[in-house]
Amino acid sequence: MKTKLSSINLLTELRKPENSAFLAEFTSVNHTKNKLIYSPGHKQDLVFIVKKGRLRLYLAVEDKEFSLAILEPGDIYPTHTRAHVEALEKVTLMVMPTAKLHAYMATHPALSRTIIRILGDLLNQTFSIIDSLVFKDIKQRLADFFIYETRQNGIKDKKGTIVKLDLTTTQLAAIVGASRQTVSTIVSAMLKDGVLEKQHRNKYRIPNIDLFRNYAQI
Structure with a gap:
């Protein structure tokens, strides 16, 4: 998105x-x-x-x-x-x-x-x-947002690309047109499955952009 x-x-x-x-x-x-x-x-x-x-x-x-x-x-x-x-x-x-x-x-x-x-x-x-x-379903819209922010503002390191969102979960949910609980659940699943890594508050790493994009389409 x-x-x-x-x-x-x-x-x-x-x-x-x-x-x-x-x-x-x-x-x-x-x-x-x-x-x-x-x-x-x-x-x-x-x-x-x-x-x-x-x-x-x-x-x-x-x-x-x-x-x-x-x-x-x-x-x-x-x-x-x-x-x-x-x-x-x-x-x-x-x-x-x-x-x-x-x-x-x-x-x-x-x-x-x-x-x-x-x-x-x-x-x-x-x-x-x-x-x-x-x-697009909510998972795809959320993934699109992460990918876009990564391409615009991401910082590459040896383990992938780091992006800082500076958004609360409520704000992120509003951007992708979903409830706060739904976004929180999807992000938790992404973290559990390893396609997204949380570094600090509102800062994430995407180890592999292609894998992350494909994950959203499953």
Whole structure:
């Protein structure tokens, strides 16, 4: 399950000399870990860029949550959507009224194209999430998440690849669309069968990626 919104880092574009004055117009806001920052119907029409930290973007339907993406530094998102935005850790956001961003985009086509590409990635990500929820069971979705995080942030050693999730079991369950108990049971089985090894709190080693992937399909 791919979780990152886009491979494009908007901060890199905004730090270019031609955009420096515009970058200075954003307001920097800090939020604490686990805080629900934005919800559907937020009173202000804003856009924000993640400067530091990670957030979870998700939909809530009755008592269920469906994660859409993990927002990381350089990602952009508006506050006026049906999605909730939750801080997974301490975060710093760069915030601006949507109208001001639109006005700047109208006169700066290069930046406009970059933002449109990021939003296109979000649409593609949404369809990927739907496909995963419909066609893959929970064990496969959980394995996909581990594999993705390993490829993005993993550190190889002589015994495999180590990945640090920095997520509680509850947060991990929400990302893969399962209950906390189900995720805990599957992770325990992975540890028992040796395809996953726990190093420290929230830190794991996958000895063999191919074996781990095949295990999820059994």
